[in-house]
Amino acid sequence: MTTYYADSDKFGDEAASPLVEAFHGAVKDLVRRRLAESGAAWSDFVFGDAIDGLTADDFAAIDARILELGHRYEWSALVSVRERPEAYKPAAGLAEDLATFSFEHPGAVTVPADAEGWEQRGVGDNVVPYETNLVGTARYVRSSDQVLKYLTEGVPAGTIAVIDDSGGTLTAPILEQFEGVLCAGGTTRSHLGILTREYNIPCFMNAKLSGIREGDTVMMETTAKARTAEAYQHNIEMTARVWRKSGG
Incomplete structure (x- = not known):
């Protein structure tokens, strides 16, 4: 069978997951069949x-x-899960009390507390580097009800929003009020990453976190280098650290 240039060289890497590989393979097979049926040259x-x-x-x-x-x-x-629950992996913790909930991502990197009481509780992809690290209060924002509450009452000062909606639509009405954002999805090129860059709000995309709960004092390593498109394409790790203050 003919191997087209796009089959192996367009992006320079294998698919990121078996699911992506399966979907890409099915699309390529469809195109080959339609090409054969048409009898046309590839360019035509x-x-x-x-x-x-x-x-x-x-x-x-x-x-x-x-x-x-x-x-x-x-x-x-999250809108994907709500509209097509049969097609997407379930979103954990949506019905849980936020006072006790925390993301527990398998890829979270944790390190015991240092002399100042900061323990690493995860990593993320920095969107924009800043001169100093950011300290704030972790607050989960995972539903439209929470957004409406913050619209009415205001977002508490120093809020570092912990979210899993990388599209930016859910948090758009209150985004400007966040001190920082930890998003458990997407990439630095996602819509939320672009919005936070435009609003000059420190943001980590693709965050892998563990043990960060509502009200915890956290610090984002916003001095870390921003993860580049090349790093994603070649699976090069360029992560920034997330710490939680012990006892706070």
């Missing part, structure tokens, strides 16, 4: 009318087949 197929033969129904069928095989999508916006 891409730039001509034959490409119109790829329909929404084709991609819906791929989606259905992927789900039938037992795959479930990772999500970065």
